Amino acid sequence: DAGVTQSPTHLIKTRGQQVTLRCSPKSGHDTVSWYQQALGQGPQFIFQYYEEEERQRGNFPDRFSGHQFPNYSSELNVNALLLGDSALYLCASTSQLAGGPDTQYFGPGTRLTVL
Amino acid sequence: AQSVSQHNHHVILSEAASLELGCNYSYGGTVNLFWYVQYPGQHLQLLLKYFSGDPLVKGIKGFEAEFIKSKFSFNLRKPSVQWSDTAEYFCAVKNHGSSNTGKLIFGQGTTLQVKP
Structure with missing residues (x-):
């Protein structure tokens, strides 16, 4: 069973x-969330995608955008990169279909360095 | 705004010592609570979670946590740590609102160093 x-x-x-970052959710999951983890900090929520639409958004500027594909995979796009965008970008997946409270499972992340 | 506070930023223990990491959150409604662990070079993994029921939850690797609603706390404990528990630990909270899914709000993390 492949993870995220x-x-x-x-x-x-x-x-x-x-920059464009890519994420494939855990098998059976249909919802993808993106987080930014700066050095020495906890992850911060960027946005969440379900049914190919952005469902929730955190406090991030419009330079951060995303997309979800019919196979549930997702992309995170960041335009006009700033030095402060340097961070570990985490993708997490979960399932809406299962019903009830959910648990998010995280991928290994993409380490972005902006020079 | 909702927030999560982890009071211990860096903890150093010897093997076999007992561990307690504090976590407090600010939100008056129903919440789901999580502890995640990030071992060196690895991705975030779920240690344990609380949704409802018994406020004392047990997770993997001998960890447990107690939800005390009156104190808005969800402290992580382990009776006897091992060197392999060296990692960063994150407490996270999610509002249990109308949607089953939603954003996790994380604390800033606690780095645990266990000396052999």
Whole structure:
């Protein structure tokens, strides 16, 4: 049973560039959330996708956008990169279909460095 | 705004010592509570969770946590730590609102270092 996978593992960009990060949810999951984890901090919620729509959003600017595909995989796009966007980006998946309270399962993350 | 506070930022223990990591949250409604662990070089893994029922929950690797609603706390405990417990520990809270899913709000984490 494959867990949550993310690609790439590491990424180096320069200020002003754009980046796309990818996530495949755990088998059987239909909901994907993205989190940003700065060094020494806990993860912060960016947004959540279900049925190919953004359902919830955290306190992040419009430079952060996403997409969910029919196979439930998801992308996180960040435009006009800033130095402060350097962080570990985590994808988490869960299932709405199961009903009841859910548990989010996390992927290994993508380490983004902005120079 | 809702927040999660972990009081211990860095804890150093010797093997076999007992562990208690504090976690408090600010939200008056019904919540789901979680402890996640991040071992060096590995991804976040669920240690245990509380949704309802018995406020004392048991998780993997001998960890347990107690939900005390009156204190808005969900402290993590382990009677005897091992060197392999060296990791970063995160407490997280989710509002149990109309949606079954929703954002997790994390504390800033506690780094546990266990000396052999």
